[in-house]
Amino acid sequence: MTFTVVGRCPRTKMLGVAMATHAPAVGNRCPVVVPRMGAASVQAIADPRLWLLCQKLVAQGWHAGKIIADLQASDPNAGLRQIGVVDAWGHAAAFTGSENGEHASHIVGEGWLVMGNGVVGPQVIEAMADSMRSTGDEVLEERLVRAVQAGGAAGGQADGHFSSGLWVYGDEPFAYIDLRVDLHDEPIGELRRVFEWFRPLLPYYAERPYNPRLPRDDHWRAQQAAG
Template identity: 30%
Template structure:
C-alpha cells in the first residue's frame, strides 16, 4: 500500500513538473487570444490577414504578409517568429502545410499556439494547440482559413467561414471586414473587444519595400475596433481616389484629376482637403467661379486653407494669374 502511495505521489509530482516546464516555455510570450482570417482573392490574387482581439495593438503580433509570397496569422500565446519565419519558408518553396509543420515541430510551446498560413496560390494550412483556451478551433476552406481561441462559444469560427463564402462579391478587404463582423455577432472574444488590424498584400513580389502592403490598417485601442477598422478602410478607399487625382495633376490631366477628386469628395463630403483639391482642379480647368464657391466655404471653416492656396503657384500646383488668385482668395 505504501509503495502504491509513493508511486501515485511520484506521478503527480512528475506531472506537475512537466506542466510547469511547458508553461515556462510560454511565460514570456505575448497574449493574442483572438479570432482571425487569412485569405486570398481568387480574381485579383491579393492576400489578406484580418484580426480582432481583446488585447492592446493586436496587429503587429498576429498579422504578417508579403506580396507574391503569402500571409501568416500567429496567435493564442504568440510566437512572433512564426510570422517572418513562415513567410521565409513559403518564399523558399515550402507549402503552407509544410511550413506549419516545420514551425510547430520546432516549438516546445506548440500546445499553446495557434497558427494559419496561406500561400500565393490560395493553399492554406492551420494548427490549433490542444491547450489553447476554449473555445478554440480552425477551419480551412477554398482560398481561406479562419481560426479563433478564447471565444464565447463554438459558433464563431463557422460564422466566419460562412461570411467569407457569402460575401464573394465584395473586394477582399471589405469581405474580411464582413467576416470580422460576423465573428463578433456570433459571440466573439469572451473578454470583449479592444483592437483590430487588416493587411492586404499583392499577388506579385515588389522590389520597393514601401509598396509591399496595399492596405495596412490598425486600431490599437478602441471600444468598437471593427467598426473603427471599417471606417478607416472607407477613408483609405477615398484617399486612393485622392492619390489618383494627384497623379493626374502631375500628368497635366486636369479633367481626370477633377473626376478622381470629385469621387473622393463624394465619399467624404465633410473632408476639407478633398474639397480643396477638387476646387484647385476646377481652377486649373478655368472653371474659376465654381472653384471660388468651394474655396469660400472652405475658408469660412478654416483660414489656413486661404494661406495654403496662395502658396500653390510657386509650387506649380495651380495655374492662374495674379489677378485670378486675388479673386479666389479675397
C-alpha cells in the same frame, strides 16, 4: 485570444489578413503578409521568433501545409499556438494547439481560413466561415472586414476585444491597405469606419508612388467628388 481571417483573392491574387483581439496593438505581433507569396497569422501566445520564421517560410514559397508542419516541429510550445497560412496558390492550412482552451478552432476553405481562440464558442468561427463562403464576389478587403464583423456579431472574444486590423497586399512590395485600431472600446466598428473613410483613397495611394505630382490626398478627394 484572437479571431482572424486570412485570405487570397483568386481574381486579383491579392493576399490579406484581418483580425480582432482583447490585447492592444495586435498588428505588431500576429499578421504576416508577403506580397505574391502568402499570408498568415501566428497567434494565441504570439512569439516574434515564430513570426519571423513564418515570414521566412512564406517568402520561400513553401506550400501552406508544409509551413504549418515546420512551424509546429520547430516550436516546443506548439500546443499553445494557433497558426494559419494561405499560400501563393490559394492552398490554406491551419493548426490549433491542444492547450488553447475549450473554445479554439479553425475552418479552412478555398483560398481562405478563419480561426479563433478564447472566443465565446464555435459559433464565432462558424459565422466567419459563413461570411467568407457568401462573399466570393466581393473584393478581398471587403470580405475580410465582413468576416471579422461576423465574428464579433456572433460574440467574439469571451473577455472583449480592444484592437483590430486589416492588411492587404497586391503585387507591390508595400501594403495596399494597412489599417490598425490599437486600442478602442469598439475596435471592429472602428475598423469598419476607418476602412470606409480610407476606401476612396485606395486608387490615390496606389498611383502616388509613381506620380508624386498628385495633389494632396484631401484635395484629390475633393476633385473626385466634384467630378
